[in-house]
Amino acid sequence: MPLPLHRDPAPPAPASVRVVGLGASAGGLAPLEAFLAAVPPDSGLAFVVVQHMDPTRKALLTELLRRCTAMPVTEATDGLRLQPDQVFVIPPGQDLTVTGGHLRLNPPTQPRGLRLPIDHLFASLAADGGARSIGVVLSGMGSDGTLGLQAIHEAGGLTLVQSPETARYPAMPQNALAHAGVDIVAAAGELLARLLAALGEPAGTGSAAPPDPAASLDAILQRLREHTRHDLSDYKPSTLRRRIDRRLAVHGLSSLAAYADLVRRNPSELDLLFQEVLIGVTQFFRDPEVWDELRDQVMPALLDRVPPGQLLRAWVAGCSTGEEAYTLAMVHAEAADAFTQRTGRPAPLLQVFASDLSPTAITVARRGQYGPRVAEEVGPQRLQRFFRPAGDGYRVAPSLRDRVLFARHDVILDPPFTRLDLLSCRNLLIYFNAALQRRLLPLFGYSLRPGGVLLLGSSETVGPAQNLFTPINPRSRLYWRSSHTQSAGAVDFPVSPRPADPTHTEDLPLSASSPSSTSLQTLAEQALLQAFAPAAVLVNEQGDVLYVHGSVGAYLEPAAGKANWNIHVMARPGIRTPVAVALRQARVESRAVQLPDLPLDPGGADTAVGVTVAPAPQAGLFIVAFRPALPLSPDRPVAAGRDATDEALRAELLCCKDEMAALRREMLASAEELQAANEALQSTNEELQSANEELTTSKEESQSMNEELQTLNQELQTKLDDLALAHSDMQNLLNSTDIATLFLDNDLQVRRFTEPVTRLIHLRESDIGRPLSDLATTLNYPELDADARQTLRTLTFTEKEITTSDGHWYMVRIKPYRTLADLIQGVVITFIDITAAKELESRLRQG
Template sequence: MSQPDPAFEALLQHLKVSRGFDFTGYKRSSLIRRVDRRMSQVGVPDYAEYLDYLELHAEEFTALFNTILINVTGFFRDPEAWEYLRAEVLPALLATKGPTEPLRVWSAGCASGEEAYTLAIVLAEMLGTTEFRDRVKIYATDVDEEALTHARHGTYSDREVRGIPPELLEKYFEQTGGRFAFRKDLRRSVIFGRNDLVQDAPISRIDLLVCRNTLMYFNAETQARILTRFHFALSEPGVLFLGKAEMLLSHGALFLPIDLKRRTFRKAPRAAPQNGTLFADAPPPTGRPPLTGLDVLRNEAVLASPLAQVVVTDDGVIAVVNRQAEVLFGVSTRDVGRPFRDLELSYRPLELRRHIEKAQTERRTVRVTDVTYHRGPEAMNLEVQVSPLVGSGTEVLGVSVAFHDVTDFRRLQDELEQANRQLETAYEELQSTNEELETTNEELQSTVEELETTNEELQSTNEELETMNEELQSTNDELQTINDELQDRTGELDRTNDFLETILTSLRAGVVVVGTELHVQVWNHQAEELWGLRRDEAVGQHFLNLDIGLPLDLVRPVVRSTLAGEDGPQEVTLPAINRRGRSIDVRVIASPLRGDGGSVVGAILTMEESAGAEGAPAR
């Protein structure tokens, strides 16, 4: 829609003000389609009248929200991505934590809870159930209270637990009354609560944030706002796990990809936000007197130094961090006052604490060369200088740790060494070449005589080439004739395709052709008229996932039987809602589409309104 419908926007604003549900950030195309579906079910023709209907029927809000919030989820949905998370991402994340340090996980948009319990199973398998209970908290949130109620019960049907491997199903679920209930002793570690990603504050200090196939329902502006909240929620080095339908290519300042195919990302270091930015990092602690005069100049000189520099007090506390150290190692002024041993910098890219102790004890500068630091895909060569800072009374006040980037120097040194070796080789080759030149000069004299003979042969060859050129011209004429014939055949094919398109358009029945994987290949004009779904919206989509008024779950057996090769067309008559909101009976006939060898390569579905149906506009 090029312009928003004022009546529809007024309806969204009413939902936000009266019930606290903010759908203004959702994509309008899918949102309008779902609201229209609900309006057709209650027989209301326009948005203004539906707003009045909501005010008179309070129970209608629940039905509308259930229609809008389509909770599509499942256990171990996209198994390859879950396996990558288990085998690669989580071990690396756990390695950054102590053996008893808690692990905080957030499942955002958890729907009916399958995703949250999948996380619990994966972590319990990695840590063991005892350590899982002691260390792990999984916060599962959604905006849909009805889905959260289902999730809190933690019981699922046979169909819902189909994605769980049998050995895990037996280990983590108890079967009661034909349903499967998640283990109560582990259930206490999974906390469900309502959270609107658009309006509510995020959960903080999260190590793993899972939000799969939820962002795709929001527009770009709302997605950016939510991702900013996610960045705030994640701790260092937190991991964001998204679904297949979502990407973060335009949010590189917030998240760095771990594996784009599996949609796993790491929180990127971010500069301090401007005043007024939502969920900005906490300001540095106050209480220290402001710097003045020469102190300001000295402080700025340290901060602006081209070398990454960190100053540590004699009792091991961070005193100064300059800008280059923040860029290179991710430390910042927020770390001032923290024990140096708590920073990753204290042991990576090298163990610094023993060098600091040596510099303090011996009161001399300690230099460490040949230090390799891997920064993303690139490797840097560093030279580290640890210098004691001695006061006027000869007491050691602390140490200054400076990191010299000697990558370019080492690269130049390697290039010079390589160049010297090449020069030595070139000199030897030059001596040999000089000798060869003398021999070559004699050979050239003989070659001149041979060239004269070759020139005569070339004259003869030139005449042969002229003859060959005439033959090629003749061949070119023949190819031109073939090209004309191919163009004529192309024209015939175009006319045949136009003829077939005319037949499909002229048919009174809706015609749909699907492949063996149930993806739509043909969607004729009458199908558009019947269901209100354009051809470009339907072709390529999974037939059973189409958002039309036909109960596709009841069509599935007919299509499956046809694809299985059963003889004759399969037929079923079903009640449906057409694109105008009218209730009709639709006769669906499925016929096999066979290839050259007679095998079934798809199915042809014809859908037409049953002759005895009396469709009445839904009101």
């Protein structure tokens, strides 16, 4: 698990507009409105909104968002070009992605309930915009958006999340905060201001430098070391400053001192900074000419050298999200085909150890699923052979996945993988200072077998370790490991954290003559240990080798098959059993056990070795020391008492053989019973697994439908609020006209009326639903009911002048009630007071 692949994100292709992806689910309408309401009309950003929707209903989201922003809000269509200062909304039942500055709609590949439309959008933004991509996760249930934010973060983009305490449904924000590198967390209405501040120039880069930036940087690295147990002080200061400046911009800070105070008050920021430093950008077959040379020239030589039945071992240090490790496995598979055709025998298998410091990158690599860009990077033939379609991307085929073992590993602090045939460390050393480079290159040389291959990045060289490596092609940075011997004592093994250097100095030139800071006492102790201390290994109670001192190759050797660093497996046949007995005895009796003159070979005819097994100062650990092997000869005296015990040992051996035979018979019978029980349990486990998968699928489908219903309910509630407001407006409008109006349904029953009607017809709220003929009125109009029915039957307009019992005149108009769909739903009767007009008319006639 080496250090992560610390590579700066590749610059994205020029784009005319920067895109902000907004993802929400249940309870997301309110935060969407709050976010968009804060957007100025000239931000220069385009906004793409994805919300979980019911695919069987027409969406109202576009109409609802138009009320909160002055920007145009458009429902997305396939091929629509993104424009700045506009909002684009996903339609129901579609997956929305961004490619080349255009929107793309595709039918969902997953069944309803398992769809992750927000992840799809964010992944496409990361692939299309790289470091310019922006993703925002708002309220919602489930975990949609988390993987998409991871992709944006790894591409160097900005990731924002609504603070869970302000979200109506906090599951989506909480998942994003737990598993994705989130840059900004705030309430929905505050996210836009924080985003615009982060898009400005990074803080701390102006002319007004902080008073003591080196001291502040030291304080930040110290807290990072205490929080993560990883020391980044050996990184180039320029690299660290560039990554920290990005965090300064996110928080709107102006100096390293202010950021140091922030991480002191908010330790969770250290996790975000650590992930920021670990951002790695890689791809399949990056620098194709290097991989072609590795396949056509280097790999055939390695395959020819490996004995039959032995694995070819490779280590990819800083594998990031796994593309380079899988590329190496594909190159081996293609070279193995050529080897089989050339020699007529199977090629040696490959075991790739791929490691990185970033747990997020390792998780992605282990999953082995990548986006649609894989098809362009590997080509159609490799795509068909080594990948399988998965969602909108591709998953690594099982045959390729089985060849790669991913692990988290720190190349600075953790022991390296050894006995390697190939070591790939590309674009990692360039981020380390000169002192760390001088320490790591001999370590790489020790890890490789003589004749192994070292692959570096295009900007990296072996520097002062030229005696260990011979260039194959300096341009492609491929090197053979030379046969020059290198003792383990000359290598600085990273087995424990080293004390941090409190000062930061500029990188020194790569020079072998650079003075060392090691004390004379340490130098003397190392020289004495190398000259006089015996070869030894440190093991635990199970015999696992934890540390190697000196050269132990004469006594221990790796076993064939899967790598196994256990002394019981690696010990030479002649000493394997005595060492196991001595280790058990030392553990039980807590004392040193001496084993003089053990034969290395079963026949005991060549050499003998003295072995000492002693408890180490730390409980549970033991030191197994080997004295240099001595040749055996007939004249050499044998240890005292050896002849006298031979007969007793032979008798004990025969007794042990009989016991072993009996135990073997019992073991075979038990194995048969266990096999039957195991098969039954496996069958039951398969059934339970199937039932569990069905229940999980049902749960996810129910959760998705619940989210869609929540979204629909929120939209309908908003519509109801609008309708209630419109009803109030209409009621006030009718009352303000002071015109008596009566609404009747198709059965001429009262449906609604205005206040002035009560002066003519005795009505109150409880009369809603009563027939018109049952109502008492002051009108001298007995034909009112008949005229209303006539209007309803013929749809003709009726108008009459009618008097009242108190001497007033009214113009009565009866018209059909038409809906927006042009359906007749009753009649509308209006009563207009014309008493004044009639009185004026009467006076004019009399005059």
